[in-house]
Amino acid sequence: MAQNRPGADAISLKFPSLPDYLGVARLTVSAVAHRLGFSYNEIEDIKLAVGEACSNAVKHAYQRDERAGVIFLDCYVYPNRLVIVVSDEGRGMESESAADQLAPIYAGKDIEELEEGGLGLYLIHALMDEVQIRSESGVSVSMTKYVLRDGVAGDDRTVSEEEV
Amino acid sequence: MDLTIKRISSEKEHQVNLCGDIDAYTGPKVKEAIMTLVESPDVASIVVDLAEVEYMDSTGIGIFIAVMKACKQTGRTFLVQNLSPRVERLFRITGLYELIAIRKGESE
Numbered sequence: 001m002a003q004n005r006p007g008a009d010a011i012s013l014k015f016p017s018l019p020d021y022l023g024v025a026r027l028t029v030s031a032v033a034h035r036l037g038f039s040y041n042e043i044e045d046i047k048l049a050v051g052e053a054c055s056n057a058v059k060h061a062y063q064r065d066e067r068a069g070v071i072f073l074d075c076y077v078y079p080n081r082l083v084i085v086v087s088d089e090g091r092g093m094e095s096e097s098a099a100d101q102l103a104p105i106y107a108g109k110d111i112e113e114l115e116e117g118g119l120g121l122y123l124i125h126a127l128m129d130e131v132q133i134r135s136e137s138g139v140s141v142s143m144t145k146y147v148l149r150d151g152v153a154g155d156d157r158t159v160s161e162e163e164v
Numbered sequence: 165m166d167l168t169i170k171r172i173s174s175e176k177e178h179q180v181n182l183c184g185d186i187d188a189y190t191g192p193k194v195k196e197a198i199m200t201l202v203e204s205p206d207v208a209s210i211v212v213d214l215a216e217v218e219y220m221d222s223t224g225i226g227i228f229i230a231v232m233k234a235c236k237q238t239g240r241t242f243l244v245q246n247l248s249p250r251v252e253r254l255f256r257i258t259g260l261y262e263l264i265a266i267r268k269g270e271s272e
Binding site: 109126127 | 221222225250254257260
């Protein structure tokens, strides 16, 4: 289980920006989330959000480069939450596309009007508790999921009785 | 991690059973398998079975939207059936659940 030490335990994975390794990234985050005691459905939600963030990085970060770039998956384990940061060293994101991607598909829309892509960021926001996106030199997506115990997300330092 | 695609064809309809994960890695194979049916002249009805899809992301949503568009344009019937709980959740969150034709089988 999560520790009572100050700060976070960090687990990192670095992988080539190729779709071939998306499954490896999901499995890594799934294993880390399992250690924090998240439920099956919470773990699957985290996997989906991280999968979308990694998928966006694979598709967009290095699209004008000939060779695959590097994607970083950093997991920070706190007693009450898991923070996952997916980042790249690519070209950054255009803010227009970010705004587009925050809406779901609305029923009543004609099929012809639907876009075939662009739901990734919407899903990340829908599935995680906190999301921060930075786009400077490369894109960084930081996603937080709280471990809910007794229905309340406690403060870092107040968790004193933990099973080891 | 991988995905298997099984096709079952009868005179009436063509069924594609997907098993595994649908993401940006396996997505192109899924799209090709379904679009091949959409483009063949003797196929009137296409059913995709999702019972054994353990993971699907927005890549899968994009594929189904493309297939729905293509089937509408060519007058074909497109249905999905046996949504796994995770696929149903994805369909509901994204809103696709309200737009895609879902066949309610005996198992539901």
